[in-house]
Amino acid sequence: MIELDAIDRQLLRALTQDATQSAGALGRRFGLSQPATWRRIRRLTEAGVLKGRRLRLDAEALGFTVRVFLGVKLSRKGQLSLEDFERAVSAIPEVQSVEHVLGLFDYRLRVVARDLPDFERVLRRRIMTLPGVGEVEANVLLSEERRPGPLGAEADPVRP
Structure with a gap:
């Protein structure tokens, strides 16, 4: 460190x-x-503290006004490779992030869509058709606040 x-x-x-x-x-x-x-x-x-510089697009400005967190529980963990699921779900353009988690679900996905009918299409035609997908729980994001990163408030403030 x-x-x-x-x-x-x-x-x-x-x-x-x-x-x-x-x-x-x-x-x-x-x-x-x-x-x-x-x-x-x-x-x-x-030292690996900085890992590249990425451009962040504003999904809402591009017409993607619905943001959803999906909990995905795989139905056949033994028969389905986790890497295969990750590769398949990562190929879906509306899926912004794929996180392998512990808890009730196996994965947490962040999905963007133009509206609710568009999200339903992505869910039914793309995500639910992936091999091994069992239970899915959707949480629609209502608002998002920017939180301090790992440096937090204890670090010296940045001058304007």
């Missing part, structure tokens, strides 16, 4: 908010030179 100082935590929070910021801009913001900032970012990347 890598030791993080206050500047490392500030850099991580700043990059979490906008990963496109340059090392020069971040350095100016936190009182570092561009090379010093770049070395810190490279060290965090090499």
Whole structure:
């Protein structure tokens, strides 16, 4: 595990908010030179703390206004490879994430759809037809709040 100082935590929070910021801009913001900032970012990347930079699309702005969490219980765990299910369900474009979990269900899926009839189509024609799918429980997301990441409130606040 890598030791993080206050500047490392500030850099991580700043990059979490906008990963496109340059090392020069971040350095100016936190009182570092561009090379010093770049070395810190490279060290965090090499340590596995930073795992790439991803673009997040706004599903609602693209017309996908329904978001659903599905609990999926497999009916034949012994006959069906978990990897086969994961591969098949991951190929469905509306499935945004696939999480193997402990508890009542075997998997938790995050699914987006344009509306409820579209979600029903995805559920009936794509998800329920996958081999091994048994019980399914749907929870429609009503609202979503951004929560602090693992750095939490105990870390030094990021300057604007």
